[in-house]
Amino acid sequence: MSEPRLTVALTFDHDAISDGVRRGDTPVKLSHAEFGPRVGAPRILSFLAREGLPSTWFIPGHTLVTFPDNTEAIVAGGHELACHGWYHEDFSELTRDEARAVLERSRDALATVTGAQPAGFRAPYWALAPGTLALVEETGFRYDSSLMAGDVRPYRVRHGDRHTVADGTTWGREGHLVEVPVYWALDDWPHFEPGSARGGLAAPSAVLEIWTEELRWAWQHEPGGLLTLTMHPECIGRAHRMGVLERFVEAARGLDGIEFARLDRALERMGALAPR
Numbered sequence: 460m461s462e463p464r465l466t467v468a469l470t471f472d473h474d475a476i477s478d479g480v481r482r483g484d485t486p487v488k489l490s491h492a493e494f495g496p497r498v499g500a501p502r503i504l505s506f507l508a509r510e511g512l513p514s515t516w517f518i519p520g521h522t523l524v525t526f527p528d529n530t531e532a533i534v535a536g537g538h539e540l541a542c543h544g545w546y547h548e549d550f551s552e553l554t555r556d557e558a559r560a561v562l563e564r565s566r567d568a569l570a571t572v573t574g575a576q577p578a579g580f581r582a583p584y585w586a587l588a589p590g591t592l593a594l595v596e597e598t599g600f601r602y603d604s605s606l607m608a609g610d611v612r613p614y615r616v617r618h619g620d621r622h623t624v625a626d627g628t629t630w631g632r633e634g635h636l637v638e639v640p641v642y643w644a645l646d647d648w649p650h651f652e653p654g655s656a657r658g659g660l661a662a663p664s665a666v667l668e669i670w671t672e673e674l675r676w677a678w679q680h681e682p683g684g685l686l687t688l689t690m691h692p693e694c695i696g697r698a699h700r701m702g703v704l705e706r707f708v709e710a711a712r713g714l715d716g717i718e719f720a721r722l723d724r725a726l727e728r729m730g731a732l733a734p735r
């Protein structure tokens with residue numbers, strides 16, 4: 460089989476109420492998050508099944524065990540499950556021991572559900588402490604998807620970069636962990652959710668334009684690339700936004716040689732997945 464001209468990864472951060480439980484959110488905020496597992500995720504999973512699309516779900520341990528019907532449906536649909544903390548922790552605020560404990564607990568819970576070690580990690584809020592990704596590598600993950608130093612080319616994560624005003628920058632060494640880069644414009648949350656960096660509640664057409672332009676550029680100019688979208692069920696799963704997903708998939712199918720893939724399988728095929 461020939462290599463796809465462009466691989467597209469649809470990824471979903473299934474935060475549900477994990478973050479709100481940790482922060483002690485009030486009922487309305489919690490209910491906004493609960494829309495994800497109750498309405499958004501089933502709606503998205505039906506769409507993916509209808510279209511025969513694989514995807515990757517970054518799922519906090521709390522979501523995994525609190526919404527077992529969702530978990531079961533994601534696994535049954537053939538989608539990839541990957542780590543997103545337990546209570547959607549901000550890793551930049553955790554000690555090394557706390558971070559390790561969260562990674563191990565989440566990794567083991569995912570392995571219990573799927574019968575295999577999860578390959579992927581994405582930091583909640585894309586927030587990391589300087590040593591977090593070294594820990595992610597040490598705890599057996601094979602790729603991360605939280606950094607932004609690229610767009611459609613996965614790259615190796617460096618560990619131990621040092622930046623000081625006095626001495627400037629000394630680059631660390633590349634490890635085995637592979638980075639699948641992300642970006643705010645390719646994430647539904649900053650466009651749509653009230654209180655987010657861009658103000659939220661954007662018109663779906665504006666977001667569709669950004670996503671399809673990224674798609675067309677990558678398809679035309681970056682053959683062999685991997686384009687990654689980040690979405691949240693409580694956000695993209697709203698009725699007026701599902702059309703963005705539908706039309707994006709339609710646009711991708713209108714171009715030759717585009718393949719949708721789970722991140723673990725896409726990286727494996729590219730020979731980019733870190734060894735166990």
Ligand SMILES: [Zn+2]
Nearest residue numbers: 472474583584
């Ligand atoms: Zn998240």
